[in-house]
Amino acid sequence: MGMLNNRLLEVHDLTTAFPIDSDTVRVVDGVNFSLDKGEILGLVGESGSGKTMTSLSIMGLVPPPGRILGGQVIFEGKNLVGLPDKDMNNIRGDRIGMVFQEPMSALNPVFRVGDQICETIETHRDFTKSEIKGQAIELLRSVGFDEPEQKFIQYPHQLSGGQRQRILIAMAVSCNPSLVIADEPTTALDVATESQILCLLQELVTGNSMSMIFITHNLHIIKSLGNRIGIMYAGRLLEQNRVDDFFRDPMHPYSKGLLDSVVNLKSDQQRLKAIPGTVPKMSELPTGCKFHPRCPSVMPMCREVEPQIKELDKGKWVRCYLYQS
Numbered sequence: 001m002g003m004l005n006n007r008l009l010e011v012h013d014l015t016t017a018f019p020i021d022s023d024t025v026r027v028v029d030g031v032n033f034s035l036d037k038g039e040i041l042g043l044v045g046e047s048g049s050g051k052t053m054t055s056l057s058i059m060g061l062v063p064p065p066g067r068i069l070g071g072q073v074i075f076e077g078k079n080l081v082g083l084p085d086k087d088m089n090n091i092r093g094d095r096i097g098m099v100f101q102e103p104m105s106a107l108n109p110v111f112r113v114g115d116q117i118c119e120t121i122e123t124h125r126d127f128t129k130s131e132i133k134g135q136a137i138e139l140l141r142s143v144g145f146d147e148p149e150q151k152f153i154q155y156p157h158q159l160s161g162g163q164r165q166r167i168l169i170a171m172a173v174s175c176n177p178s179l180v181i182a183d184e185p186t187t188a189l190d191v192a193t194e195s196q197i198l199c200l201l202q203e204l205v206t207g208n209s210m211s212m213i214f215i216t217h218n219l220h221i222i223k224s225l226g227n228r229i230g231i232m233y234a235g236r237l238l239e240q241n242r243v244d245d246f247f248r249d250p251m252h253p254y255s256k257g258l259l260d261s262v263v264n265l266k267s268d269q270q271r272l273k274a275i276p277g278t279v280p281k282m283s284e285l286p287t288g289c290k291f292h293p294r295c296p297s298v299m300p301m302c303r304e305v306e307p308q309i310k311e312l313d314k315g316k317w318v319r320c321y322l323y324q325s
């Protein structure tokens with residue numbers, strides 16, 4: 001029972017599709033996962049695997065003509081799928097904070113950054129002007145600016161990429177959300193700035209008992225950041241695991257391949273030991289297991305029917321026939 005009360009988010013059979021030519025292409029197909037309060041889930045996949053579309057689906061931001069075909073997103077006990085725009089707008093920025101990849105395009109170049117933070121707070125809170133400003137200054141301090149008053153009056157172009165990302169993080173957590181969704185927030189940053197931003201996110205999330213979905217193509221990041229990991233491929237979640245178990249003993253053949261390529265990179269090999277083959281196009285998916293053309297363990301039945309998700313232990317799920325007996 002304790003666990004249930006601790007549940008923040010449950011995603012059931014989430015399916016999102018786009019019309020392409022005369023077809024309906026499911027870019028997210030039957031995705032299931034859950035997130036407890038205080039947990040960080042790393043959603044990992046190559047580009048085109050459906051990880052970003054999964055997060056957009058959760059937030060009700062699937063760009064048309066795409067749409068959610070089915071499934072549920074139970075957040076704080078309420079199903080967000082099909083919620084009117086007005087209600088979704090209230091939840092976004094308030095209960096769910098978002099941090100995206102490109103800080104420059106998410107900020108308005110003609111307004112001072114402090115005013116942009118104030119605006120986010122104003123949308124969701126009924127505070128006086130001076131209360132809001134005070135809160136914005138506090139937020140600037142909490143994301144690592146030593147002279148928040150001075151940062152408040154600067155414009156986005158006067159800041160570095162890392163500083164801009166700090167501003168966006170301040171905006172994302174400004175209403176003390178219970179969930180933060182961060183989509184490749186450090187991709188545009190250099191390695192040193194990246195690790196500072198990751199530390200900041202981790203501090204904010206754990207310090208304020210928030211939960212976070214962190215989307216990335218970089219397994220390394222999740223090793224130090226996440227509690228749980230989900231591996232996406234061709235719109236599906238192929239494996240969910242606890243982070244320490246995953247890095248010690250990944251289950252799915254695709255996960256093993258991903259980890260192998262990371263290990264080889266670390267040992268300074270020039271070439272990534274790539275998984276043979278390429279990520280399939282969403283409009284030309286193979287039959288059966290979507291990974292079968294690239295899988296070293298492929299069996300005849302893998303080509304015929306897609307394996308179901310199987311729970312092996314609490315918090316450990318895998319979609320592969322090697323684990324179905």
Ligand code: SF4
Nearest residue numbers: 289292295302320321
């Ligand atoms: Fe490989 Fe078959 Fe498992 Fe797919 S179901 S990952 S093809 S063993």
